[in-house]
Amino acid sequence: MGKHIIVDPITRIEGHLRIEAVIDDNNVIKEAYASSTLFRGIETILKGRDPRDAGLLAMRICGVCTGTHYQRSIEAVEHAFNVTIPKNARIVRNLLQGALYLHDHTVHFYHLHALDWVDITAALKADPKAAAQEAFNWTDKPWGVGEGELKTIQERLTKFVKQGRLGLFANAYWGNKHYKLSNEQNLIAVAHYLQALDMQREASKMMAIFGGKMPHPQSIVVGGVTCVQDITNPARVAEFKSLLNKYTQFVKRAYLADVLMAGTVYADEALDGTGGGLKSFMSYGDFKLDDTGFYKAAQLFPSGVVLNGDLSKLIPLDQSKITEDVSHAWYKGKTNLHPYEGKTEPEYTGLEKKEDGMAYLKTKEKYSWIKSPLYDDNRVEVGPLARIVIGLAAKDKNITKYATSFLAKLGDKLNLGKAAPVSVVFSTVGRTAARAIETELMVDVMMGWVDELAANVASGDHSTWTEFDFDKVSKDAKGYGMAEAPRGGLGHWVVIKDGKIENYQAVVPSTWNAAPIDYKGRLGAYEAALIGTKVADPEQPLEILRTIHSFDPCIACAVHIVDTKGKELGSFKVNTSCSI
Amino acid sequence: MDRRDALMKMFSAKGVKVNTNRGEAYYSKLKETMQKRLNELRNAPAASKVDINKVLEAEGLTRRDFMKWASAACAAMMLPASFTPLMAEAAELMNRVPVIWIELQDCAGNSEAILRSDAPTIDELILETISLEFNETLMAAAGHQAEEHLDEAMKTFAGKYLCVVEGSIPLHMDGQYGTIGAKGETFEEHLLRVAGSSAAVVAVGTCATFGGVPAAAPNPTGAVGVQDIVKGKPIINIPACPANPANITGTILHFVLTGQVPELDHLNRPKFAFGYRIHDNCERRAHFDAGEFVEAWGDEGAENNWCLYKMGCKGPMTFNNCSVVRYNSGTNWPIGAGHGCIGCSEPQFWDKYAQERPMADTHFKAPTGGVEKTVDEFGLGLLTVAGIGIGIHAAISAAAGKKEEV
Numbered sequence: 013m014g015k016h017i018i019v020d021p022i023t024r025i026e027g028h029l030r031i032e033a034v035i036d037d038n039n040v041i042k043e044a045y046a047s048s049t050l051f052r053g054i055e056t057i058l059k060g061r062d063p064r065d066a067g068l069l070a071m072r073i074c075g076v077c078t079g080t081h082y083q084r085s086i087e088a089v090e091h092a093f094n095v096t097i098p099k100n101a102r103i104v105r106n107l108l109q110g111a112l113y114l115h116d117h118t119v120h121f122y123h124l125h126a127l128d129w130v131d132i133t134a135a136l137k138a139d140p141k142a143a144a145q146e147a148f149n150w151t152d153k154p155w156g157v158g159e160g161e162l163k164t165i166q167e168r169l170t171k172f173v174k175q176g177r178l179g180l181f182a183n184a185y186w187g188n189k190h191y192k193l194s195n196e197q198n199l200i201a202v203a204h205y206l207q208a209l210d211m212q213r214e215a216s217k218m219m220a221i222f223g224g225k226m227p228h229p230q231s232i233v234v235g236g237v238t239c240v241q242d243i244t245n246p247a248r249v250a251e252f253k254s255l256l257n258k259y260t261q262f263v264k265r266a267y268l269a270d271v272l273m274a275g276t277v278y279a280d281e282a283l284d285g286t287g288g289g290l291k292s293f294m295s296y297g298d299f300k301l302d303d304t305g306f307y308k309a310a311q312l313f314p315s316g317v318v319l320n321g322d323l324s325k326l327i328p329l330d331q332s333k334i335t336e337d338v339s340h341a342w343y344k345g346k347t348n349l350h351p352y353e354g355k356t357e358p359e360y361t362g363l364e365k366k367e368d369g370m371a372y373l374k375t376k377e378k379y380s381w382i383k384s385p386l387y388d389d390n391r392v393e394v395g396p397l398a399r400i401v402i403g404l405a406a407k408d409k410n411i412t413k414y415a416t417s418f419l420a421k422l423g424d425k426l427n428l429g430k431a432a433p434v435s436v437v438f439s440t441v442g443r444t445a446a447r448a449i450e451t452e453l454m455v456d457v458m459m460g461w462v463d464e465l466a467a468n469v470a471s472g473d474h475s476t477w478t479e480f481d482f483d484k485v486s487k488d489a490k491g492y493g494m495a496e497a498p499r500g501g502l503g504h505w506v507v508i509k510d511g512k513i514e515n516y517q518a519v520v521p522s523t524w525n526a527a528p529i530d531y532k533g534r535l536g537a538y539e540a541a542l543i544g545t546k547v548a549d550p551e552q553p554l555e556i557l558r559t560i561h562s563f564d565p566c567i568a569c570a571v572h573i574v575d576t577k578g579k580e581l582g583s584f585k586v587n588t589s590c591s592i
Numbered sequence: 593m594d595r596r597d598a599l600m601k602m603f604s605a606k607g608v609k610v611n612t613n614r615g616e617a618y619y620s621k622l623k624e625t626m627q628k629r630l631n632e633l634r635n636a637p638a639a640s641k642v643d644i645n646k647v648l649e650a651e652g653l654t655r656r657d658f659m660k661w662a663s664a665a666c667a668a669m670m671l672p673a674s675f676t677p678l679m680a681e682a683a684e685l686m687n688r689v690p691v692i693w694i695e696l697q698d699c700a701g702n703s704e705a706i707l708r709s710d711a712p713t714i715d716e717l718i719l720e721t722i723s724l725e726f727n728e729t730l731m732a733a734a735g736h737q738a739e740e741h742l743d744e745a746m747k748t749f750a751g752k753y754l755c756v757v758e759g760s761i762p763l764h765m766d767g768q769y770g771t772i773g774a775k776g777e778t779f780e781e782h783l784l785r786v787a788g789s790s791a792a793v794v795a796v797g798t799c800a801t802f803g804g805v806p807a808a809a810p811n812p813t814g815a816v817g818v819q820d821i822v823k824g825k826p827i828i829n830i831p832a833c834p835a836n837p838a839n840i841t842g843t844i845l846h847f848v849l850t851g852q853v854p855e856l857d858h859l860n861r862p863k864f865a866f867g868y869r870i871h872d873n874c875e876r877r878a879h880f881d882a883g884e885f886v887e888a889w890g891d892e893g894a895e896n897n898w899c900l901y902k903m904g905c906k907g908p909m910t911f912n913n914c915s916v917v918r919y920n921s922g923t924n925w926p927i928g929a930g931h932g933c934i935g936c937s938e939p940q941f942w943d944k945y946a947q948e949r950p951m952a953d954t955h956f957k958a959p960t961g962g963v964e965k966t967v968d969e970f971g972l973g974l975l976t977v978a979g980i981g982i983g984i985h986a987a988i989s990a991a992a993g994k995k996e997e998v
Contacts, residue, residue: 018735018736018774019734019735020735020772020773020774021728021734021735021738021739021772021773022734022735023728023729023731023732023733023734023738024728024729024730024731024732024734025729026699026700026729027700028695028770028771028772051762051769051770051813052697052762052769052805052806052812052813052815053806053812053813054805054806056810056812057805057806057808057809057810057811057812057942062947062949064947064948065946065947065948068934068946069805069808069942069946072699072701072804072805072833073699074699074700074701075698075699075700075701075702075703075704075705075834076699076700076701076704078699078701078704119707123707123730124729127732132732179723179724179725180724180725180726180727180730180731180732181731181732182725182731182732182733182741183732183733183737183738183740183741183744184731184732184733184734184737185733185737209707212707212708213708213920213921216708216920217920217921217923219920220919220920220923220924221923221924222929223924223929224919224924224925224926224927224928224929224930224931225918225919225920225924225925225926225929226708226919226920227701227704227705227708227834228701228833228834229929230926230929230931230934231926231929231930231931233889233931233948235889236889236890237930238889238890238894238929238930238931239929239930240890240894240895240930241894241895241897241928241929241930242924242928242929242930244895358765360765360768360769362768363771363776365776369775370774370775371771371774371775371776474890474895475890476889476890476894477888477889477890479888552737553735557734
């Protein structure tokens with residue numbers, strides 16, 4: 013008989029997520045279920061509002077992806093109104109979202125994901141001198157890990173551990189035998205964990221320069237951007253550039269080096285495809301590189317679909333082929349609907365409380381607040397790995413260059429005598445590496461965009477907004493904003509009637525990835541990635557966290573769809589006093 | 593002008609409704625209370641032994657930087673400069689106050705804000721050096737190990753920890769719209785349990801304070817704020833979307849100093865942060881007074897930093913200190929980036945203020961109505977007074993007044 017594991021809460025993610033897994037006698041995962049246990053109803057709240065205000069509210073779907081929902085919502089309305097924004101506005105939006113990528117990816121790797129690979133307690137036993145030497149194995153210019161720095165950090169850590177309360181680091185899976193880094197490698201990673209806390213602040217300053225604040229920026233409007241003062245002031249632009257310069261150094265000398273180090277040490281898991289999952293991918297494409305208007309402009313990340321790991325065949329993306337299935341989600345409905353028609357009513361059937369006091373998902377029926385989106389009746393994964401895979405399939409020069417460079421370095425470290433095979437990316441390790449690869453690409457292209465903006469403003473173009481006649485364009489319109497959030501393909505669909513929002517649907521990255529089983533019994537991306545993984549110690553399901561975190565879950569994003577007419581089950585009861 | 597001067601100017605400005613000078617007797621008594629409290633803390637067993645001086649040293653900051661920060665923090669909390677040494681001492685003792693941070697119906701925006709921090713960088717250092725026992729976004733443990741640690745921390749620090757809450761609480765459908773843990777505890781049960789043995793509850797962000805975005809009309813999940821659920825505990829509300837981390841730090845410092853909650857307004861917001869309007873200290877205020885307004889995005893007025901009132905700025909109705917403290921280490925703030933204030937620290941702001949048109953031209957009216965009276969009347973009163981003598985502006989205010997009465 014196997015064991016049934018519940019991991020709830022999954023921490024170091026955005027939102028509320030539960031994973032249940034059934035393992036066999038050899039501790040191999042045979043069944044896996046992902047469930048979101050929170051629900052808010054933001055699309056319902058958007059109905060009836062002025063479409064020009066939708067962006068501010070839709071942004072609150074998520075405080076992590078923040079600005080990207082803001083942009084998609086405003087693009088959906090601009091698409092409906094057929095408004096093309098000025099060049100300055102396009103570049104500013106690219107810079108805002110680019111900075112969000114930098115912030116999100118580094119925070120994800122160091123603060124949300126690293127502790128699945130890095131054992132902090134082992135770092136205490138490291139020799140700082142040897143660790144400083146070790147760092148040179150992964151880059152020729154290591155960042156902030158000289159012997160002196162490492163000694164200081166180790167002393168701080170030792171002191172922290174000695175006083176007996178570990179706070180945020182308490183009760184984790186330390187000492188688990190699936191932690192494979194050496195003591196010295198652990199120390200390097202821990203040093204960068206602490207330094208990244210400082211660095212990510214710089215990325216949010218970059219966003220604040222053109223966005224006003226972060227999280228939840230406030231400088232984008234239907235038709236353009238409002239930060240005209242910030243783009244016409246050379247000192248502001250220079251400040252952005254200096255922060256970007258600093259970040260570039262950190263990405264290349266710390267982040268990429270650490271991912272290469274982890275990728276090499278955990279190479280077995282990449283080579284045997286642990287956590288590979290669906291192997292079918294989709295990208296909506298993003299970062300418009302010219303001003304030819306909606307869905308015609310050249311893009312940094314190409315759009316498309318690749319099925320079953322077949323990189324030789326790139327399927328062009330057609331948004332009308334996206335549907336959502338609710339067979340295993342807590343909503344009513346039988347047919348799969350396109351987001352324009354998307355209308356759902358909640359049908360919450362609850363968890364099953366068993367004698368052991370635990371509450372289990374009813375996996376044969378409905379078990380999550382997340383729907384199951386399908387592309388042309390296929391289950392697909394989205395995210396940084398999908399963008400790299402689609403880029404390779406599309407033979408995109410930029411993406412191919414950065415991806416092959418990383419694979420070559422990995423092949424070298426593994427003494428393969430050639431580059432590591434592309435197939436290594438179909439794994440948990442590959443998903444984590446893909447994020448680092450595109451971060452390097454991002455810092456390099458952003459530098460060019462800042463110059464492009466400065467040159468355009470210097471040429472006398474101060475335009476930041478395209479005028480439109482609201483009463484005329486908002487009578488009867490519909491549109492979509494589809495692009496790539498840091499976590500993957502994000503789409504907002506809006507239907508507008510007589511100046512008000514009639515219907516609103518968002519299908520977000522974590523909806524694609526964290527979705528439950530579909531009507532044909534096919535698994536969602538998280539679930540598929542867990543199947544077949546061996547757990548070293550069922551009491552410490554480190555491997556589950558590792559694979560789930562590799563997707564960078566953002567669950568508040570994924571769950572937000574409800575119709576107010578939804579049926580409420582159970583009685584209404586409010587406890588208004590503290591239970592003491 | 594440095595931060596302290598700016599803050600002092602702000603507190604002494606005309607129209608500010610906070611008493612900034614309470615006389616010698618008041619301050620001596622307060623000092624006595626604080627000193628007593630600090631002595632208690634000094635003698636109490638430490639929750640975490642991280643030493644602020646070592647942290648400063650490691651981060652390359654001098655004692656002088658630290659004292660400068662303490663001085664600004666005093667000003668932010670409306671205390672005379674003579675309190676600076678006490679403030680510094682409080683910061684050094686902050687590691688003795690355990691904090692348990694729970695997330696309910698939220699977007700993690702406030703956790704992210706704390707991570708990115710703002711104001712002097714040292715604020716964040718201090719947040720890192722309190723004993724943060726539980727925070728789902730950052731903690732290493734997961735699943736039952738995480739739950740176990742929460743139970744242990746609650747027991748060890750019973751009656752002593754601050755319970756920080758992010759996110760609203762859904763009440764419809766028996767609270768089942770949000771559950772947590774292997775036993776499927778509802779958010780409401782979870783909140784009552786964790787708040788139950790805390791010393792005080794700090795609600796951060798507008799969702800935890802007033803219901804925020806999930807509670808916007810038609811409030812599909814029946815979302816409410818912490819103060820609607822938790823009774824019999826001191827509650828401090830730090831709204832805004834997300835809350836400014838400087839205000840969270842200020843509140844925690846006050847708790848360390850006095851063992852009590854700071855002085856609050858009628859909405860349980862600390863007066864040191866929410867005692868004045870955005871409009872009172874807005875960098876574009878002179879243009880408002882001169883009747884110079886942005887009339888369309890990207891126009892001449894926008895290029896010249898004119899007033900955003902006609903583009904829907906709700907600064908005159910909104911109580912918060914953004915115009916002085918700003919965001920992301922003082923890098924910028926919404927009005928600085930050319931967009932009006934959306935009133936995010938006010939109850940029901942999504943249904944009242946969060947649109948890009950002045951109140952007079954609002955297309956949208958919340959289906960369920962819901963007007964937060966005091967603040968609104970106050971805001972309109974102000975507009976009317978300020979508008980006199982500015983022909984064009986007075987007309988708008990009058991129109992706004994009429995529409996609002998409907």
